[in-house]
Amino acid sequence: MNLREALPKISYVLQSSSNVVVLTGAGMSTESGIPDFRSNAGWWSDERLMNAMSVAYWDSHPDEFWVAFRKTFLSPEFVEARPNLGHHALAAFERTGGRHVTILTQNVDGLHQQAGSRVVLELHGNLRTATCPACGQVYDMRALPADETPVCTAYTVRGDCGHPLRPDVVLFGQQVQHYASAALSIQAADALFVLGSSMTVHPASQLPEFRVASKCPLVVINETETEIDAAADIVLRGKIGTLLPEVLASL
Known part of the structure; x- marks a missing residue:
């Protein structure tokens, strides 16, 4: 679906909603200069680094763990990253839209909070x-x-x-955080947006299944195909920072 076709449909969904849940992934932050993790050239293509970011490795080799952790998560890409237009659009929508907005994020960079979003459940922890x-x-x-x-x-x-x-941050071998709260928020939602996530990472990939209780519309915006496209009511292809401000400005 192209943007012209999607705009009236998304506008109708949002105008009919008072409780919106937004699930964000790496694609939400790549436009802020933060590299992704799971693409062919992503950080987790280095198996040694991936193994070093496990709770078992921290437990047995804390010195080596912290060297690898700083090189990755305290690198200039993370430290100097600032919210992009997509983050700011979500925060503005929350401030001015008169709706309750809950953000469930797989990202650890804190950019949603920096942009001004108030209810953010960080499934994979934080760098603060x-x-x-x-x-x-x-x-x-x-x-x-x-x-x-x-x-x-x-x-x-x-x-x-x-x-x-x-x-x-949630290391390999640890459970994600706030999962039960995230599931409950989706069960009570009027609309669910999935932004910048291919929905391949377990268990966050299962969260959209909880909309069975609310039967709320599902909107997916991502540059590439996702695992939940077939279940979505609206699918848009493109960059979050480009599409989301235009989508929300149409209300």
Whole structure:
């Protein structure tokens, strides 16, 4: 479906909705300069890096883990990234549309919050903080040492904790976060938008199935085919930063 055909249909969906859920993937952030992970040239094409980003590797090799983690997630692409037109369009829609908007994101970059979105469930965690698994102390990622393995400096009944910290992103071998809340939000939604995700990553790929309860319309906007195109009511091909502002401006 092209944009001219889709605009009146999406406008009708949104004008009929008071509770909108938006599920976003890597394609939402690539236009901010953040590389994707799962394309042929993505970061996870390097199996050694993929294995290093596992909770098992952090547990057994914390020093090597933090070297690989900084190289990837604290790289200039992440640190210098800013919200793009798609992020800003969603935030503006929430502020001015008179609707409740819940964003479920597979991204860890925090760009939705930077743009001003208020209800954001980060399924794969975030880059803002790191936590001590031993005592639960939380640290601002920006305050951690830049060239050594960060350890917990909290004082416990046994003295200084000293345990290596773990970043608050979901590593391989860990469960996603907020999954039950995400499923409930879709069950109660009037409309579900999937933006910039091929819907191949489990278990986030199963979330649209929860719309069975609400029977809400499903709108997919992505540059390439997705696993849920056949189930969608409206499918648009293209860049989020180009299409989404025009779609939302048509209301």
